[in-house]
Amino acid sequence: MTFYAETVRQLRQDHYPNAQLTKQIIQAKRFIDANFGEGIDLKKMAGAAFYSKFHFIRCFKSLYGRTPNQYLTSVRILNAKQLLLTDDSVTSVCYKVGFDSVTTFAGLFKRMTGTTPTEYRRRKKQFSRHETGNLFGDLPLNLLNTDT
């Protein structure tokens, strides 16, 4: 066993909660993954793990490094990025991923991706048209790959 594998083994033993607790928190995370488009809240997320709200937040953060609400938001934004590649309107994408306000959606999207949903869609369409986006700015990839 390598030094690294032994360290992982020791960390598992000393610093992680018991298997049942971990399983319940993973179950709640999967509940979020499956239901992010619905109006889920902290009570429903905690219910999926059979915990009180405050205990759930603490345990979830200890395993995933983020609060359940932060994770829910990141899942919604990640899925919004996929839906923005379709022809759905920004408003439709907003509701499909579970936000109930376009303003909130646009604000969180910009904070997490650095751009607005509309601008994100425009850039992605431009990227797929020109195959750009490499380190060398706007040079098409076929000019950079020496064997193509």
Added chain:
Amino acid sequence: MKIRLTSVMVDNQTKALAFYTTVLGFVKKTEMPIGEHKWLTVVAKDEQDGVELLLEPIGFAPAQTYQKALFEAGIPLASFSVDDLDTEYNRLTGLGVSFSMSPTQMGAVKLAVLDDTCGNHIQLMQVL
């Protein structure tokens, strides 16, 4: 400021490109000759506008010492994300890839460590 590129040090760029594309499944994005080496990057197949991985030739002697020490301790130089670690582990072992750590759950993640044949251990990680 944005993170667009990260790198792994490799002992041979041609061999590394073959392993990182044919075996791991990345795709080549950029290949530009620079002196005796190349600026050579790969990206994830389904995220080709994402972070690029530079396959960086390791010519600097102290870096070789560092790489060797990490390798001997089994410490991964980089970590890649996978959707299903067990499936990926089975696929890669079927292709002859050697693992120094088989899939191991640690909290809400599952980890495994492979030998990239270019002087590095690489960690695969699945968030459960």
